Amino acid sequence: MRELVFALEYKPGCNRVADALADHPNARIRSLSLHATSENLWRVDHVTGDSDALADIENAFLTSDYYADCLATEDCGATQSTKVLDRTDNTLVLYSYWERTPDCASVPHIARDHLGDGVLFETRHEGRHYTWRLIHSDEGDVAAFFDDLETAVGECAQMEMLRTTETTASKGSTSRNASDLSPEQEAALRAAVDHGYYESPREVDVGELAKHLDMPRSTLTYRLRRAEEHLAKQHVANKSVPEEPPASL
Template identity: 50%
Template sequence: MRELVFALEYAPGTNAVADILGANPETTIRSLSCHVSSDHLWRVDHVTGGDEALSDLTNTVADAEYYTDCLARRDCEADWETDILDRSDDALVLYSYWTRTPSCTSIPHLALDHFGDGLIFQTTWVGHRYEWRIIAPNDTTYHAFRNAIEAEIDDTTGVTFVRVGDAEETTPDDSSAALTGEQDAAVRAAVDHGYYETPREIETYELAERLGIPGSTLSYRLRRAEAKLAEAYVSERNPSAAPPSSNI
């Protein structure tokens, strides 16, 4: 299998979801599943963040004039629906279904047109950066697909192609080294707000208030994230001495 990793970069004021995420750096959207047919697209996404950001996202994606994966630069008259499958104070699960029209397309549909069936999609959206990872058959070539994306997006959206190569080369041997969505969001927010600066620009309780979570929860997530990152750092430089993994 081969993979293509690329990211859309939205300019401020050009994408409603990107603007909400940009104003709430602790909030992250990750795909749990994404499926496409010639005429339809359906997906489930897991969102983590503060309660206010989740409410703003809920209202935005439910708007009849907005759909996250639509690349059209005009009204494409597509039909879609977004439903809330689950909601808590700091997490949201969204189900979305979209019917394609001749004047509107999406990244999964462009991939289907160029690569055929059997594709795997993974997405992560933080701030104004919406990153895609597509797994496709070994004989896949990406040049025409890249041109198609660049032709669809407008001048307010940049696209950066990060990597093309064998999927096995970037598949971790131990998935426990990866941060959870909550840990990733906590670390990103801590960096953005100067938590790791010297002297520290924000205290734990202040950052927790910004994120809308208890201070003890934030401290725990940061500690677990820091432990995983430290273990991964040591393992990368001395694999034979890698410490036992933690599944917490």
């Protein structure tokens, strides 16, 4: 089995859910389950954020002209239904069912075409950044998958490969290191260090650094967050934790 992780960064106006998330930087969406056949797609999304964010994201799911995860740039004639399964003050759980037409395109269906049945999907949506994690049998054609995905995405989003690796590696293996970062994440991290972003006090804030690198602030923030997450998890996985905390001085 292989793990394939990539991200789509949607441009404004191309995806209503991404637009709603961009308006609420602290909101997040992650898929709990996502399954696809050649004609259908089912998924459950877990949304976190404040009440305004939840209302806007729910509205984006419920009132879109076509399914929010469809890669078509206009109404493709699909039949979709979204229902609220659960709601609290800061969480929202949505169930979606989508019946596609020959004009529809989505990441799961393109994956089925090239990677075969039984592909597992996990997604995380923050702002305009949509990260996909796929587990597949390694018997398909990954290059063809990305070629078709790039065609379907068109000008609406920028694709970024984050990693592809065997899923059998031990979580505690020391072979997982900073080189597991994507080139874009590593470049962002190096630039942040070089320009004093991690100094105390900081010599540059994320907005100034983004302007210096000539990239959107949201893109830089996303890459730094993902790099920091990976390095923190790597440190904890490889560091033995003492059973008793050290005595206070």
